[in-house]
Amino acid sequence: MANPSLPLVRLTGLTKKFGAVSAVRNLNFQIHRGDFVAIFGPNGAGKTTLLKMVAGLTSPTSGEVKFEGDRSARARAETGYVSHQTLLYNELTGRENLLFYARLYGLDGGADLADSMLSRVGLAEARNLMVRGFSRGMKQRLTLGRALLHEPRLLLLDEPYTGLDQHGSRLLTRLLGTLRAEGRTVLMITHNLAEGLELSTRVMILHRGKLAHQARQEELTRSALENLYFEIVER
Amino acid sequence: MWLANSNRALGSARTSVRFVAWLLVPLYLLGVLALYTAFIYAPTERVMGEVQRIFYFHVGAAWTAFLAFFFVFLGGVIYLMRRNVFWDYLAAASAEVGVIFTTIVLVTGPIWARPVWNTWWPWGDPRVTTTLVLWLIYVAYLILRNSLGEGEKRARFSAVFGIIGFIDVPIVWLSIRWWRTIHPVVITKTGASLEPEMVQALIVSVATFTVFYIALMCLRLAMHLHNSAAEEMAQAVRERSE
Amino acid sequence: MNNLKLIWWLALKDLKIEYRSRQAFLTTLFFAVLILIIFNFAFDPGSNATREASPGILWVALLFPGIIQLNRSFQSEVEEGTLQGIVLSPVDRGVFFLGKFMANWLFLVAIDMLILAAFVVFFNFTLSGGLLWVLLLMVLVGIGFTAVGTVFAAMVSNIRIREVLLPILLFPIIVPIILAAVNGTREVLIHNDFSTLFRWMQLLIAFDVIFLAAGFLVFDYVVGE
Numbered sequence: 001m002a003n004p005s006l007p008l009v010r011l012t013g014l015t016k017k018f019g020a021v022s023a024v025r026n027l028n029f030q031i032h033r034g035d036f037v038a039i040f041g042p043n044g045a046g047k048t049t050l051l052k053m054v055a056g057l058t059s060p061t062s063g064e065v066k067f068e069g070d071r072s073a074r075a076r077a078e079t080g081y082v083s084h085q086t087l088l089y090n091e092l093t094g095r096e097n098l099l100f101y102a103r104l105y106g107l108d109g110g111a112d113l114a115d116s117m118l119s120r121v122g123l124a125e126a127r128n129l130m131v132r133g134f135s136r137g138m139k140q141r142l143t144l145g146r147a148l149l150h151e152p153r154l155l156l157l158d159e160p161y162t163g164l165d166q167h168g169s170r171l172l173t174r175l176l177g178t179l180r181a182e183g184r185t186v187l188m189i190t191h192n193l194a195e196g197l198e199l200s201t202r203v204m205i206l207h208r209g210k211l212a213h214q215a216r217q218e219e220l221t222r223s224a225l226e227n228l229y230f231e232i233v234e235r
Numbered sequence: 236m237w238l239a240n241s242n243r244a245l246g247s248a249r250t251s252v253r254f255v256a257w258l259l260v261p262l263y264l265l266g267v268l269a270l271y272t273a274f275i276y277a278p279t280e281r282v283m284g285e286v287q288r289i290f291y292f293h294v295g296a297a298w299t300a301f302l303a304f305f306f307v308f309l310g311g312v313i314y315l316m317r318r319n320v321f322w323d324y325l326a327a328a329s330a331e332v333g334v335i336f337t338t339i340v341l342v343t344g345p346i347w348a349r350p351v352w353n354t355w356w357p358w359g360d361p362r363v364t365t366t367l368v369l370w371l372i373y374v375a376y377l378i379l380r381n382s383l384g385e386g387e388k389r390a391r392f393s394a395v396f397g398i399i400g401f402i403d404v405p406i407v408w409l410s411i412r413w414w415r416t417i418h419p420v421v422i423t424k425t426g427a428s429l430e431p432e433m434v435q436a437l438i439v440s441v442a443t444f445t446v447f448y449i450a451l452m453c454l455r456l457a458m459h460l461h462n463s464a465a466e467e468m469a470q471a472v473r474e475r476s477e
Numbered sequence: 478m479n480n481l482k483l484i485w486w487l488a489l490k491d492l493k494i495e496y497r498s499r500q501a502f503l504t505t506l507f508f509a510v511l512i513l514i515i516f517n518f519a520f521d522p523g524s525n526a527t528r529e530a531s532p533g534i535l536w537v538a539l540l541f542p543g544i545i546q547l548n549r550s551f552q553s554e555v556e557e558g559t560l561q562g563i564v565l566s567p568v569d570r571g572v573f574f575l576g577k578f579m580a581n582w583l584f585l586v587a588i589d590m591l592i593l594a595a596f597v598v599f600f601n602f603t604l605s606g607g608l609l610w611v612l613l614l615m616v617l618v619g620i621g622f623t624a625v626g627t628v629f630a631a632m633v634s635n636i637r638i639r640e641v642l643l644p645i646l647l648f649p650i651i652v653p654i655i656l657a658a659v660n661g662t663r664e665v666l667i668h669n670d671f672s673t674l675f676r677w678m679q680l681l682i683a684f685d686v687i688f689l690a691a692g693f694l695v696f697d698y699v700v701g702e
Binding site: 055056057059076077079081083085086087088089090091092096100101103104105106130146 | 482483486490493494497498553556557558559561562563564565566567568701
């Protein structure tokens with residue numbers, strides 16, 4: 001049973017091991033509605049693994065991920081995920097891709113939804129073009145559209161700025177700003193300290209699979225964050 | 236529940252090896268008894284002659300080959316339920332020992348079949364060909380494991396393949412039996428009547444092979460557990476040195 | 478969520494992708510025809526022995542390309558991580574299995590029909606009602622082959638040696654349906670023995686039911702992480 005007074009996502013003792021290697025260790029964290037959490041950390045810190053566990057793509061070795069107290073896999077329907085891979089079918093058009101995902105998520109009026117989302121991400125013109133012919137920026141925008149199609153309560157982004165040109169970056173920042181204003185809950189992994197800090201309400205720094213530091217955005221200036229980050233990483 | 240604690244893995248390994256130590260004396264005695272009953276106690280078979288004595292080892296090995304596969308299946312099922320890698324190691328150990336016994340069956344079979352039935356390989360015989368398919372499934376299982384690194388994915392996939400294989404073996408047996416009745420193969424069931432001493436020798440042999448299987452399987456299991464513990468410890472050292 | 482529709486949409490997605498490139502269909506078809514031709518050179522085309530052996534040749538020509546197609550069916554999912562897209566969604570894993578199964582099976586049956594035509598030509602069979610029975614056999618064998626094959630193809634999709642590993646895993650398991658396929662075909666086309674054919678079909682149906690159910694149940698363990 002979903003209970004709105006609980007945090008949206010609660011991570012308890014979350015651990016993930018690949019063989020003998022621990023990618024994520026005993027992580028405890030709570031995400032509340034409307035939080036925009038920026039996750040920083042060096043390569044190999046376990047950020048992607050953490051995000052995958054929250055998304056339900058990877059199951060934890062121990063510990064758990066709870067959605068408003070509800071542990072069922074239904075929570076998948078509430079989550080949107082954007083990663084390095086586009087999760088798009090190259091041989092289908094933009095419209096067909098979105099229509100497919102609309103059906104996967106059981107959304108009514110799939111065709112209309114697809115069309116309106118295409119407009120929203122500025123791809124209405126390219127709707128009958130196969131994704132194979134898209135530029136990197138276009139693919140990234142369509143991916144965002146895919147992730148937002150089912151109006152997820154929780155949006156997970158894994159370094160979404162990677163490979164984006166100026167135009168794409170600006171569009172993404174604008175889109176994220178809108179999401180933040182709408183009060184959507186977002187978890188974003190990023191290497192861009194400045195951008196991440198500006199967009200976020202809370203900040204997490206991961207190191208060696210552990211939560212090295214967390215803070216509210218107001219508590220940190222950009223330089224303070226940088227110093228903190230490098231201090232942790234060089235520890 | 237993963238074996239997060241390398242000490243627990245070592246503890247299990249130690250128990251396993253100790254168990255084998257207890258089995259050594261009974262195994263030795265049984266082994267001697269089996270050799271005696273197979274070669275001396277049991278009378279020579281009238282029709283086939285001395286070569287028939289291989290039958291005792293052949294059947295003993297065959298029984299354990301299939302028993303081992305049952306444990307591959309069981310280990311897989313329990314792993315999927317409990318997610319404790321111990322059961323995956325048990326399944327793997329069972330497969331490693333099982334494939335050896337199956338190879339023994341497949342090698343002793345033709346040695347026996349040729350002088351008796353004048354053919355190296357009686358394809359239409361369901362037991363023979365099913366054992367061959369079992370061997371193929373074992374080898375496939377081990378190749379699959381080998382191509383995946385240590386981890387829960389390997390354990391999961393092995394379990395799935397083991398389960399599918401286990402469901403399949405009876406169907407294979409049935410299909411070959413139907414095949415045989417349609418194309419009557421030259422081999423008719425040798426009317427070899429088993430005298431009581433032969434039955435006794437057979438029982439001893441089967442018991443010996445079973446104990447032998449358990450001992451070997453536990454040793455392999457201990458080895459897997461040791462490896463896992465060693466890897467954990469090495470990883471801990473790596474992390475501390477960073 | 479209407480699960481039946483979902484299965485159809487999942488299958489449709491795969492078929493659409495396949496149709497767009499058409500590459501797999503044509504190359505698989507070509508490969509199968511090639512096998513038939515090679516066997517005609519390998520064996521004496523006119524002899525009785527070859528005729529008796531021809532059902533076996535037919536099925537070899539169907540099975541190997543079938544394996545290749547199975548491997549390819551998951552390549553599209555690994556490419557841009559689209560498998561994750563499906564796993565992320567609330568779709569039941571068993572439903573996902575059935576969708577993939579349906580697409581693979583339809584593809585296989587389409588190829589089978591064309592290969593049967595080539596087979597009739599190369600091995601000089603007369604057009605008879607028996608061929609319809611062979612088609613039915615292809616449909617049934619296709620189900621069992623695709624059910625187990627889809628599970629294994631998903632497993633090996635991320636393994637480097639998947640091309641050789643998939644047949645290693647699959648062939649031992651499908652021995653019963655190979656026997657049923659070849660013998661059934663022989664009985665109907667050459668010996669005109671329908672009672673035996675029906676016995677083999679019973680075995681096929683049992684195999685199909687068991688492994689379709691098994692695939693449905695274990696697929697969660699194969700695609701979840």
